[in-house]
Amino acid sequence: MILNNDSNSGSDLIKVGGQAVIEGIMMRAPKTFTVVVRRPDGQLSVREDRWYSPMEKWPLLKKPFLRGCVVLYEALFNGIQALTYSAQEALGEEEERLSPLALAGTIAFALGGAVLLFVVIPHLATLGIGALTGTDLGVRNVWFHIIDGIIKVSIFIGYIGLISMLKDIRRVFQYHGAEHKSIHAYEKGEELTVENARKYPTLHARCGTAFILLVLMLSIFLFTIVFPFVPKEIFGNRIVTNIFFILIKIALLPPIAGISYELIRFADKRQNSVISLILSPGMWLQKLTTREPSDDQLEVAIVALKRTLEKEGHWAELKGSI
Secondary structure, three states, rough: OOOOOOOOOOOOOOOOOEEOOOHHHEEEOOOOOEEEEEEEEEEEEEEEEOOOOOHHOOHHHHOOOOOOHHHHHHHHHHHHHHHHHHHHOOOOOOOOOOOOHHHHHHHHHHHHHHEEEEHHHHHHHHHHHHHHOOOOOOOOOOHHHHHHHHHHHHHHHHHHHHHHHOHHHHHHOOOOOOOHHHHHHHHHHOOOOHHHHHHOOOOOOOOOHHHHHHHHHHHHOOOOEEEEEEEEEEEOOOHOOOOOOOOHHHHHHHHHHHHHHHHHHHHHHOHHHHHHHHHHHEEEHHHHHHHOOOOOHHHHHHHHHHHHHHHHHHHHHHHHOO
């Protein structure tokens, strides 16, 4: 997955992000949402929609450190839509779009699962390690957040490693590589062909994998700064106090996501050795989440990208004619 920027930011290129789905690719531009899937009969199925970003309605959301949360929400929203469509098309079934209520429920379930895996379980596990070792690992202790962070990152990497053993997921990772290669070719100003895309790497600085890892790593730093100012015992009950600490961590996730997005955005626009060093673990991790695609997978990515760019130009022409 490549995160989509909120605007062209003065560049002649339309900012495009994407995501690998089941036997296909989803591409997103500021006003366009496209999914291309290869059906069992070998034909390509295309879904194109006009996308209305919350940032169009509320320009304040385009401001630095706010836009990252919006982009993350859009990536999750579009991703679930694209995965649902691709699963139905790849199986040769008729499309039945998710209702707003079902989509909201799916998003809530996904967010709840993420909070459980990357906030609640690491917090409780760190408390357990402190109890087993007889160490005072309270939230005011720097080591609490270091151990908590190591557990979070380990869960994330372990999860990716586990699912990468599945044959269907390996094909999704190949499409992930195809998505990156096609966008590289576009950003280099090359003609969008399989031959041109083939030579580019499967890694990309704006990849969502790098974004998630950066969020996990920055959380260690931010929690280490914030929690020493939090009283050790607030409610006189350890269980209630730790529930409160977990709620603080959840509340800090949006600003952490905002900072992470700004770092990735900055790195995408400028070559900086310090920023590159910070982002390098995310680039390394992409070696697990991407694979070299076949030419037919690259073809899907190219079609998805071309259709997105054509549609984006169409919306721009309509706006200019009004």
